[in-house]
Amino acid sequence: MLSRLVLRAAPAALRALPPPVAVGVLHTTRPLHTTQQSLAPVPPLPEKGGEVRHGLIPEEFFQFMYPKTGVTGPYMLGTGLLLYILSKEIYVINHETAAAACILTVIIYGIKKFGANVAAFADKLNEEKVATALAMKNEAMQALQTAIEEEKKEQWRVEGRSYLFDAKRNNIAMLLEANYRERLMMVYSEVKKRLDYQVAMQNLKRQKEQDYMIQWVEKNVVQSITPQQQKESIAKCIMDLKALSKSAHAAV
Amino acid sequence: GPLGERPLLEVRLGELHTWISTCSCSPQGLLGAAHRAWSSYCAKYIHVKQGGTAGISMLLAGYCLLSYGWNYQHFKRHRWRKYH
Numbered sequence: 001m002l003s004r005l006v007l008r009a010a011p012a013a014l015r016a017l018p019p020p021v022a023v024g025v026l027h028t029t030r031p032l033h034t035t036q037q038s039l040a041p042v043p044p045l046p047e048k049g050g051e052v053r054h055g056l057i058p059e060e061f062f063q064f065m066y067p068k069t070g071v072t073g074p075y076m077l078g079t080g081l082l083l084y085i086l087s088k089e090i091y092v093i094n095h096e097t098a099a100a101a102c103i104l105t106v107i108i109y110g111i112k113k114f115g116a117n118v119a120a121f122a123d124k125l126n127e128e129k130v131a132t133a134l135a136m137k138n139e140a141m142q143a144l145q146t147a148i149e150e151e152k153k154e155q156w157r158v159e160g161r162s163y164l165f166d167a168k169r170n171n172i173a174m175l176l177e178a179n180y181r182e183r184l185m186m187v188y189s190e191v192k193k194r195l196d197y198q199v200a201m202q203n204l205k206r207q208k209e210q211d212y213m214i215q216w217v218e219k220n221v222v223q224s225i226t227p228q229q230q231k232e233s234i235a236k237c238i239m240d241l242k243a244l245s246k247s248a249h250a251a252v
Numbered sequence: 253g254p255l256g257e258r259p260l261l262e263v264r265l266g267e268l269h270t271w272i273s274t275c276s277c278s279p280q281g282l283l284g285a286a287h288r289a290w291s292s293y294c295a296k297y298i299h300v301k302q303g304g305t306a307g308i309s310m311l312l313a314g315y316c317l318l319s320y321g322w323n324y325q326h327f328k329r330h331r332w333r334k335y336h
Contacts, residue, residue, distance in 0.1 A: 030299045031291075050296045052306035056313055088336050091320070092327045111305055119302065126301070 032042060051059035057074070065073040085091045225233075263271045275281065297307035320327070 030294075045299060045301050047301050049298070049300040049303045049307060052297075052304070052310070055305050055309050058306075058310075089331045089333060092330050093332070094327065094330050115305070119304075123302070 030045075053059055053062060062074050065077070069076070086093075260271075275285065297303065297310070
């Protein structure tokens with residue numbers, strides 16, 4: 001996805017320039033989305049270019065001449081043309097001809113020797129590019145897939161919300177109940193304390209009254225015992241004792 | 253199809269004259285034709301997965317021929333023979 005954006009940016013800038021020069025060239029300057037159906041997926045590039053014979057002449061020329069002149073037709077044409085332009089000196093042999101011959105020899109030797117290696121290298125670069133793009137795409141798809149699964153799981157979790165709220169409601173109800181009972185207990189204990197206080201007050205009062213009355217009675221009784229009565233009671237006690245001792249003597 | 257809309261390669265030699273007369277000679281027409289020719293060349297030889305030397309070597313050969321043609325008056329002076 002992102003590589004396609006990069007590829008879009010490049011051709012807009014490079015469209016004015018001629019195509020890049022390389023063996024096994026990379027398709028970075030192909031103008032994308034030039035037609036109306038720009039939203040369709042970009043079709044893949046063709047595998048091989050048009051057939052060319054001897055590196056210069058397209059195959060279509062040979063096919064064009066084949067029905068009339070057979071296989072050797074274009075070669076005879078080429079030879080005849082070459083001799084004609086040489087003999088009429090339409091092409092003049094000069095120092096540049098020698099230079100061109102040397103340069104062409106070197107170029108052809110280089111291509112024949114290193115062509116395959118360079119092509120393989122460029123192919124490898126291309127492969128890596130495509131592989132990274134594909135990996136990105138796969139990664140993106142994988143990420144989206146996991147996102148979908150996560151979403152489904154979340155949706156499943158939402159169904160369990162009712163249980164959660166029920167538990168919470170139960171918790172709150174229990175708290176309220178506990179609070180209520182606590183307060184009930186407090187009220188009971190307070191009332192009991194008040195009543196106990198009243199009871200204690202009454203008991204205390206009665207006890208005090210009793211004590212006081214006993215004390216008062218004792219005091220009055222002690223007061224009422226005159227000295228005369230005291231003497232009489234003491235004499236009576238002595239007589240009783242004597243009598244008792246006498247009876248005890250007698251018993252012995 | 254009709255003669256005017258066929259591409260050049262499918263026109264027979266005898267109909268070439270009529271075909272040339274049907275194509276538009278306005279600047280836009282010529283520019284469009286040049287653009288179409290260039291993009292068809294690119295699509296065939298350059299924008300492929302495994303292009304070879306053919307793509308640019310044909311361009312270079314065409315360039316060599318063109319520049320020889322432009323400098324022909326200069327080369328004419330270096331001829332070897334006087335009479336042809």
